[in-house]
Amino acid sequence: MLEVKSLKLTLNGKSVMDNLNLEIRRGEIHGLLGVNGTGKTTLANLIMGISYPDEGSITFEGQDITQCTISQRAKMGITLAWQEPVRFEGLSIREYLKLSRNLDSNESESYLWMVGLSPAEYLNRAADAYLSGGERKRVELASVLAMKPKVAILDEPDSGIDIISLPHIMNGITEMGKQGSAVLLITHSETGVEIANRVSEMCAGKIINTGAPEEMCQWFKNNCRTCDHIGEPAYEGA
């Protein structure tokens, strides 16, 4: 469904994406596991069109989208939930959920329930600085659910989340899979990819392994935690 081929990106003379290949299949939850600084967020940005590669291609449903804008990709059905969602002054959560398409009240409510937020309490609240980090992440996930995307890129939805919010986040991602969306679930935690169908390991700008979650988690524990690449500068913001 979405294929990334031979992607290369150099920033300030340093290679941050090195011949990267990745395939996301229709309807699957695909975990992308890697320690901090391996280029996961950079890859998410390249897929969403926030930045562009030096070489390589990204195809979606057979169409080359490498040079498409963010809006064009979103209109095709690709979206991204950022690791740290931004806050919007003067926009209610109800309005935020309706950005991508016109929802009736019942639909808006159902998407909030999926991420464990009570519509009575949250629907008319502002999507601004008065929401906690966990609430904001859940609202972000609800807005991605509301979009019914074909591919959702979720950048570390589990990081910085309390133990109460985490199951709701995971439930929201599972719901996304049920409604037929493919999910690229980016995380640096083995537990984060437990709900995935397949997992790819990322290290120093490359996909080094793809397989079943249990196998990949074991491999991650055995290899990546002692990898020489830990501690290299993060490539985020590329």
Add this chain to the structure above:
Amino acid sequence: MIVVKEYETMLEAYGKAGGNSDALKNKEIGNLVIHKNRVLSTNEVKGINVETEETETGVNIYFLVEEGAKIKYPVHLCFGVLPQEGLQEITIKINAQANSEINVIAHCIFPNAINVIHKMDAAIKIGNNAKFCYQETHYHGESGGVKVLPKAKIWVGKKGVWQSTFTLIEGCVGVLDYDFEIFGDEKSINELLVKVFGKKEDDIKIVEKIHLDGREARGLAKSRLVLNDNAKAVVMGETYGNAPFARGHVDCLEIVNGKGVIAKAIPLVYVKNEQAKVTHEAAIGSIDKKQMQTLMARGLSEEEAVDVIVRGILK
């Protein structure tokens, strides 16, 4: 007969500008409608006393909210100049007596202005434990030919509340010189909010001053401006913490979205009591890139994303 015709024309202009003209016809809702220097309609409700005096260039208004009166529905004030040229000087004295509560919505309509001046000089006294919420919304045409000069001095008594919002986001601003100053007594709440959308050659000056003179007085001077094209704006938010446990905050955000825009923010925080605390934040910049990307990732075009962000800031 002329008054009736003028009144209907004002209501029509008000409706076209997006106002709810039914509110001005409803007998249960207090109102005062003034065109240039003519009082076209007054409707007093129980607990309010309004006296007016037409002058050569405007109207003097004496507005009393009786002690303990809780006014159920918002009172509507409607000021306007419908011709292309004109001067309107409104002098208003408000006395909201102790323990009263009222919401006032003022609409200022200048849809055809080429050379119109609207001045307002207000002296407002909010009694002890009284609450006064004031919203002023302007509807201007696209020519930018209007000068708006609202000045107010407000004294807020013990445990009194003053909350005002000045909104000018419809049409071109023209020239705006807004100057509101509050003196807050013990445990009073003093809030000023200004929202302005400047474009073309608009020239905007905002002064918000809050003196927290009483123990535990609270103050917020907040402004939100979006500037396009060649608009100029200077915002001066000043808060003075003069008493123990007074708490104040100045919050200014200006979004610049045009090559010819000039934006200034001059916050002043002043404390002369060691137990008072006043803070400020001022930001001037272009539209947040990450907000844009987030909205575009939901399928909005760049123009639609800018529109959502700007409308949110000015909401």
